[in-house]
Amino acid sequence: MFRITTDRTPRPNLLAELGMTSGSKPMVSLNELTYKSGTEIYGEKEPADYVYQVRTGAVRKYKLLSGGRRQIGAFKLVGDIFGLENGSEHRFTAEAVVETTVRLISRHRLEAVADNDPIFARNLLRMTTSNLEHAENHMLLLGRKTSLEKVAAFLLEMDKRLTAAGVMALPMTRLDIADYLGVTLETVSRVLSQLHGAGVIDFCKTHREIIIRDRLRLAAFDLQASMIVN
Amino acid sequence: MFRITTDRTPRPNLLAELGMTSGSKPMVSLNELTYKSGTEIYGEKEPADYVYQVRTGAVRKYKLLSGGRRQIGAFKLVGDIFGLENGSEHRFTAEAVVETTVRLISRHRLEAVADNDPIFARNLLRMTTSNLEHAENHMLLLGRKTSLEKVAAFLLEMDKRLTAAGVMALPMTRLDIADYLGVTLETVSRVLSQLHGAGVIDFCKTHREIIIRDRLRLAAFDLQASMIVN
DNA sequence: CGGGGGCTTGAGGCCACTCAACGATAGTGG
DNA sequence: CCACTATCGTTGAGTGGCCTCAAGCCCCCG
Numbered sequence: 001m002f003r004i005t006t007d008r009t010p011r012p013n014l015l016a017e018l019g020m021t022s023g024s025k026p027m028v029s030l031n032e033l034t035y036k037s038g039t040e041i042y043g044e045k046e047p048a049d050y051v052y053q054v055r056t057g058a059v060r061k062y063k064l065l066s067g068g069r070r071q072i073g074a075f076k077l078v079g080d081i082f083g084l085e086n087g088s089e090h091r092f093t094a095e096a097v098v099e100t101t102v103r104l105i106s107r108h109r110l111e112a113v114a115d116n117d118p119i120f121a122r123n124l125l126r127m128t129t130s131n132l133e134h135a136e137n138h139m140l141l142l143g144r145k146t147s148l149e150k151v152a153a154f155l156l157e158m159d160k161r162l163t164a165a166g167v168m169a170l171p172m173t174r175l176d177i178a179d180y181l182g183v184t185l186e187t188v189s190r191v192l193s194q195l196h197g198a199g200v201i202d203f204c205k206t207h208r209e210i211i212i213r214d215r216l217r218l219a220a221f222d223l224q225a226s227m228i229v230n
Numbered sequence: 231m232f233r234i235t236t237d238r239t240p241r242p243n244l245l246a247e248l249g250m251t252s253g254s255k256p257m258v259s260l261n262e263l264t265y266k267s268g269t270e271i272y273g274e275k276e277p278a279d280y281v282y283q284v285r286t287g288a289v290r291k292y293k294l295l296s297g298g299r300r301q302i303g304a305f306k307l308v309g310d311i312f313g314l315e316n317g318s319e320h321r322f323t324a325e326a327v328v329e330t331t332v333r334l335i336s337r338h339r340l341e342a343v344a345d346n347d348p349i350f351a352r353n354l355l356r357m358t359t360s361n362l363e364h365a366e367n368h369m370l371l372l373g374r375k376t377s378l379e380k381v382a383a384f385l386l387e388m389d390k391r392l393t394a395a396g397v398m399a400l401p402m403t404r405l406d407i408a409d410y411l412g413v414t415l416e417t418v419s420r421v422l423s424q425l426h427g428a429g430v431i432d433f434c435k436t437h438r439e440i441i442i443r444d445r446l447r448l449a450a451f452d453l454q455a456s457m458i459v460n
Numbered sequence: 461c462g463g464g465g466g467c468t469t470g471a472g473g474c475c476a477c478t479c480a481a482c483g484a485t486a487g488t489g490g
Numbered sequence: 491c492c493a494c495t496a497t498c499g500t501t502g503a504g505t506g507g508c509c510t511c512a513a514g515c516c517c518c519c520g
Binding site for chain 1: 293295296297299300301303315316317321322344345346348351352354355356358359360361362363365366367368369370372373374375411412453454
Binding site: 403404405415416419420422423437438 | 465466467
């Protein structure tokens with residue numbers, strides 16, 4: 001299912017890296033796991049004993065419906081934290097989109113630290129709130145945006161989150177994008193072609209490497225929806 | 231805009247009522263406000279200085295898009311708490327669906343209490359998580375369910391949350407329901423008529439008073455979607 | 461009793477879906 | 491090294507579910 005990456009060299013602990021400690025008190029155990037593309041990290045309804053941070057790769061969190069319908073709630077990219085539940089079990093299934101390495105920390109210890117450190121507790125809350133905010137914005141997208149607006153919003157979100165140079169290397173397939181946006185993969189493909197034809201985006205070698213040529217026009221497609229500029 | 235309800239009699243404080251104190255330490259100031267039907271309680275992007283609890287009535291939280299498109303993220307019913315943001319400003323607009331009375335508590339004090347009381351802090355987190363969970367489920371509904379499944383899910387949710395006797399008195403209009411489910415009000419109306427014609431639901435005096443005749447069949451409409459029985 | 465908001469119902473249209481074929485790419489094994 | 495194959499992506503044709511536009515009803519309320 002997965003292999004454990006040996007990790008002999010001492011590293012700063014997760015909490016410290018996240019800027020989540022008030023002092024330098026807590027020392028927590030730390031492990032890394034690597035998952036092959038498409039493998040499950042945890043399943044819906046499974047006990048939530050660990051919290052994860054993406055080190056390399058990408059993760060999709062989703063729920064399933066009958067008839068194979070799937071709704072991806074979020075993509076977790078390098079640096080992102082996921083799997084932080086408050087109940088005892090996970091509410092999504094999490095899968096590696098590509099080969100992915102994650103750090104993990106036991107939820108039990110996380111809670112213990114939070115109980116002794118108000119600042120840390122507040123950071124936990126902030127993290128949950130940021131997930132909530134993303135979900136709230138995504139409800140707007142899913143419920144009220146056209147396919148063009150959805151794809152434009154997606155491109156802008158990914159551009160903000162993972163672009164290193166001018167080229168955006170998407171880790172996910174058209175089907176992943178479709179299930180994230182609540183449309184079909186054909187619709188995603190058609191809209192991307194349309195944007196390409198209009199000179200708004202370009203493709204590099206692979207179809208997953210996208211360059212945004214006209215960010216203003218792209219933003220306008222989303223703006224005709226959201227009225228709010230970031 | 232609103233009138234302030236005089237409130238001379240001493241009452242137990244909000245935190246205690248919510249079971250949110252570990253001891254009986256904090257004494258927080260408490261006020262009540264009453265809003266007429268359709269009036270705004272707070273607007274998107276306004277500073278989030280207060281947290282609210284519905285005492286009577288109902289509240290809708292929504293975001294707007296260009297073209298008058300509106301997405302209602304949640305309805306807040308009697309007993310529900312809303313307006314708890316982590317940033318400094320509200321992410322939704324909150325309006326009274328009908329004449330509504332709310333209690334309010336200053337966010338500033340809430341945070342102060344949380345910093346001194348780990349149990350309380352944990353309850354804040356739990357409350358945020360429960361909002362997150364609702365939003366996550368709603369994403370599934372908005373992105374992947376048919377109009378029939380959406381309406382069925384809505385009826386079951388409301389039945390669970392507000393039914394006193396066998397009759398469910400919805401405070402919201404068809405338009406509210408539509409904007410909650412990401413469809414048009416005509417579609418909501420049509421599906422309700424269809425359910426009525428099929429003997430699954432009945433209407434009482436007004437069109438907002440609904441009786442669920444065949445809960446099993448109604449649940450099946452949602453089940454063909456979610457596969458998960460509560 | 462008149463007015464207006466909320467609800468229903470019908471007719472027609474459109475956007476996104478379904479079904480299908482084809483092309484491109486990358487990984488696999490002979 | 492090169493078929494071979496599977497997966498991914500694009501594109502077209504046709505369908506259908508939900509939307510749009512419109513008319514009319516009901517009920518509450520002034």
